Amino acid sequence: MKRIFSAILACAAGLALAPAAHARITLDFDYSLDTGFFTSNPAAKTALERAATVYSDRLLDQFTDITPGNGNTWNTNFTNPSTGANTQIFNLTIPANSIKIYVGGANLGGALGQGGPGGFFSNQGDSTFVSNLLYRGQTGAADNPPSDFGKWGGTISFDKTVAWNFDLTAPAAGKNDFLTVATHELAHVLGFGTSDAWRAKLTPKAITSGTQYIGPFTGPKAMKLNNNTPVPLETPSGTNNAQHFQNSLQSTVGGVAQETLMDPDITTGTRKKITLLDWATLDDIGWDLARGGDATADGSVDFDDLAKLAQSYNVTDGQRRWSDGDFNYDGNVDFLDLSILAQNYNTTGVQGATAAPAGASADFTSDWAAAIANVPEPTTLALAGLLLIPALKRRRRAK
Ligand SMILES: [Zn+2]
Numbered sequence: 001m002k003r004i005f006s007a008i009l010a011c012a013a014g015l016a017l018a019p020a021a022h023a024r025i026t027l028d029f030d031y032s033l034d035t036g037f038f039t040s041n042p043a044a045k046t047a048l049e050r051a052a053t054v055y056s057d058r059l060l061d062q063f064t065d066i067t068p069g070n071g072n073t074w075n076t077n078f079t080n081p082s083t084g085a086n087t088q089i090f091n092l093t094i095p096a097n098s099i100k101i102y103v104g105g106a107n108l109g110g111a112l113g114q115g116g117p118g119g120f121f122s123n124q125g126d127s128t129f130v131s132n133l134l135y136r137g138q139t140g141a142a143d144n145p146p147s148d149f150g151k152w153g154g155t156i157s158f159d160k161t162v163a164w165n166f167d168l169t170a171p172a173a174g175k176n177d178f179l180t181v182a183t184h185e186l187a188h189v190l191g192f193g194t195s196d197a198w199r200a201k202l203t204p205k206a207i208t209s210g211t212q213y214i215g216p217f218t219g220p221k222a223m224k225l226n227n228n229t230p231v232p233l234e235t236p237s238g239t240n241n242a243q244h245f246q247n248s249l250q251s252t253v254g255g256v257a258q259e260t261l262m263d264p265d266i267t268t269g270t271r272k273k274i275t276l277l278d279w280a281t282l283d284d285i286g287w288d289l290a291r292g293g294d295a296t297a298d299g300s301v302d303f304d305d306l307a308k309l310a311q312s313y314n315v316t317d318g319q320r321r322w323s324d325g326d327f328n329y330d331g332n333v334d335f336l337d338l339s340i341l342a343q344n345y346n347t348t349g350v351q352g353a354t355a356a357p358a359g360a361s362a363d364f365t366s367d368w369a370a371a372i373a374n375v376p377e378p379t380t381l382a383l384a385g386l387l388l389i390p391a392l393k394r395r396r397r398a399k
Helices: 042-056 127-135 178-189 220-224 276-284 303-312 335-343 365-374 377-398
Strands: 001-007 026-030 059-061 073-079 098-106 110-117 119-124 153-159 203-205 210-215 249-252 256-259 265-267
Touching: 001 335, 026 042, 042 178, 073 153, 110 178, 119 127, 153 178, 178 265, 220 276, 249 276, 303 335, 303 365, 335 365
Parallel strands: 001 110, 026 098, 098 153
Antiparallel strands: 001 265, 073 119, 110 153, 203 210, 249 256
């Protein structure tokens, strides 16, 4: 049985601003509008926060804060995840490099989840404040056509009537995998299918009620993975815009073929991981990604990253994250990940950017030997791991 996802839209208009460096982006969940879904299912909370690490481990940008006061005011405008009502919250403060996401459960009438960015209205204040609300400092978001994305946050609703699998290990037959649906809906909050930057890479089509945006998707990084041809999208129903890849569109996870995370549906009882094509599309709509091997997501692939990977090397429990050194999202840390790191070793920059040398020269072979030699026996791994990084740093400085 196939179950569908759906997405919520948000809109905003234009203004100008300043350029950006890189920091990790935090996804800050707000459960205050939940009416029992998460309190009845604590494992859902764990799975949601696990899904968020797919993005928070790797997304690099520099989001400005949104701080009301001194005559600067605003109201949110988003879909209440439990009731479906438009929700206004006055003068939220959003910290720098953080996105707030309201979550809850509802009867979605057939969809497993529904997510998207939040809007706002009745904003007043100086130009910096208004610009931060619109773009969060993402220069390209103000361009025409927009090439970046920066919102205060958004909302996700999960269907509360279906049989869910909250287990992180694997979905059971007949159950819908919450981890997959959460990962999918989070991509919509981050602008996949729901942002001006996404629509800028679609084809506008005049309809009686205005403009409809349809596929294919022409982002260059996604196209590169699709034999340099535009990427097919779903045929939207009615006057909706296309918000997903074409049904059953394939990409790869760790070199193995898999249906894309962001096609319109998922087969009950199965799990999908994020594929190369899903990532390339997020990259195309403006997100900067840590490059392969940058486990610490600090913009350089260096000894710290080798040390992280060494701690999980050959752990094949399917539960590894980017920050453990799982650079191909297959859940394991193994030779494939080490190869990705080795290819980018001692370089700086984000995914897709021209690699620059990361300062002092480093010998991958001897550094790997040092990194793996410092990994303790498995029985003491968890405790000793806390001490490992400072010890290795000292060694490096002495060089
Ligand atoms: Zn969707």
